Amino acid sequence: MGLFAALRPPKEIVFGKGQSDAIGAIVARHGSRALVCTDSRFSSTAAFSRISNTLKAAGIMVHVHDRVAPDVPYESVAICVEEARPFAPDVVIGVGGGSCLDMAKCASLILTHGGALRDYYGEFKVPGPILPVIAVPTTAGTGSEATPVAVISDSSRTLKVGISSPHLIPAAAICDPNLTMSCPPSLTAIAGADALTHAIEAFTAARRSADAELAQRHVFVGKSVLTDHFALLAIRLLGRSLERAYRDGADEDARADVMMGALAAGCAFGTAGTAAAHAIQYPVGALTHTPHGLGVATMLPYVMTYNRQACLQEMAEIADALNLAIGGHAAEEKADAAIAEVARLFEAIGITPTLAKLGLPEDKLDWTAEQAVGIERLIKNNPRTIDLAAMKRLVRAAYDGDLSAAR
Template sequence: PQDYYGEFNVPGPTLPVIAVPTTAGTGSEVTPVAVISDPDRTLKVGISSPHLIAAVALCDPDLTATCPPSLTAIAGADALTHAIEAFTAARRGDDPRLPQQHVFVGKSALTDHFALLAIRLLGSSLEKAYRDGSDGNARADVMMGALAAGCAFGTAGTAAAHAVQYPVGAVTHTAHGLGVATMLPYVMSYNLPAAAAEIAEVGAALGLSRQSGDGADASAHATIREVSRLFAAIGIPPNLANLGLPEDRIDWTAEQALGIDRLIKNNPRPFDLAAMRRLVRAAYDGDMSATMM
């Protein structure tokens, strides 16, 4: 598989794939991405190609009925992170060559539709599915939410929360969904100067009423608090220290995350190494305010 790491390195169509997900989270049944755990590189590595998109996706929420609460939470938190990162992803303009140059081409009206659908479904039903796995309606909403989030990020892309998870997961040996969800509120806070209006729209999709205050900022801050509350309610760690990241790996984590260009270039607020170090340190300390420097 190392022959195909990166973007556009799959040389042609594969045999047709029929994808039947048994968890509601990754959305990989509708995305152009496969993620490989490579022991030689320590980190997980992505293979991104339109040739990887499945021919058929059969999404039956009954197949998730026996997922334990922890797996329901981890997968669902991954799906919500997909949707929020896709909705707040950078726009790439209208260059017609974009689809030949990037697998992820940035947000659009269509990806926004799928992302907001996912956020509404997951916001209303993820905690219910976590608390009562026999709730068929909640299971159906969460599976549809994961599918819709896959349709969103498969085009728009994910961003910094996913980039940081790769090295964090390699060090802590924790599940992907735990890492991206732990990072998401901090990344949303970091992105406030560039995406406050979009983050406020995420809050509306989660069912929050519009906050009075300075433009979209008050609603955006309320949205981040609600995402943190939801994740805490389903057992997501509040910071990277609780996830198990050693303090002496903060700088290494930042350096590795910054190097995952296919994700970092989607973030609405740019990064340099100093900014990434501040973000990872803030997420380690649990200090949301430090992300906005």
């Protein structure tokens, strides 16, 4: 294996309990007039008041948009931008879950370059730098604080759409596990399972030919030695602490592990990309209106089973990162143990085990497969070739709950 690597992390990452108190100093290095994108729930908390007061104490003028909705509806971005334009922000802060961070990216994009959000769908459509985005996650899952992607829901399209550009990578990510302490068990589980899926799909992503144009023409470039480092870190931390954080939300060490795991997974997949589990979730989510993290986690054990033969060594390393007591065993046994442990963990934290239980209609299985296999930016990342016939078998296996049929 050559030592090709690509990584596009934020310019600054600060992580640790209480680090959100540094927000004033960090934002002041980027601007003095901040648009803050958050949701109505978080804006009413003591934690948000503390952040606002810290910003004001640093001399930052603040305009708060606290109506961010889940999945960032297309029309809501224009509302936020028009509301903020007279304020003339020179920095945008996203505080909250992934939707709040994605709203901050989208608002900054339109405030900088104008036009309609649809002008930027796809890869490398953003023409240049945007207003600095400061990302302050309050959940541990999406990794949006470290990625070049913003995902939105557009009512004119069946599936959610993404804008992918290195220009969307936040200027700074402030990751304070204290901000996740109030996350309920269900959100902790879904967000954490999303992060583990990011990490495993990034670590098992296809390795591409490392020509000099690869990272210049593609936002997601497949696995490399640097993304592997972050992916394994995420798998190790989430494997040891996600269930603990789910069962005891007051466990500060578990919360820190899970948040660091989500950040590391974001650093990994933000360059490596994700694959089939995410491709299938796009049509599944459109039909079932279930959370993104829940859908990708439902699919992950089946996708791992399908990909097993194409990435046995990576699957064995996942087993080691999960600290499974199978040292010295063959790669095949380790791979099987890794898949079994992911399925066990997800069951323990309440992840829906099948597409049927997720609410996918049986008569939509072929449509789901057709849509998923057409999402080329994700399918090309899958380590095992997956055509329509194989995708139909995989979707059916996940619907029936038959892991063996996913091989």
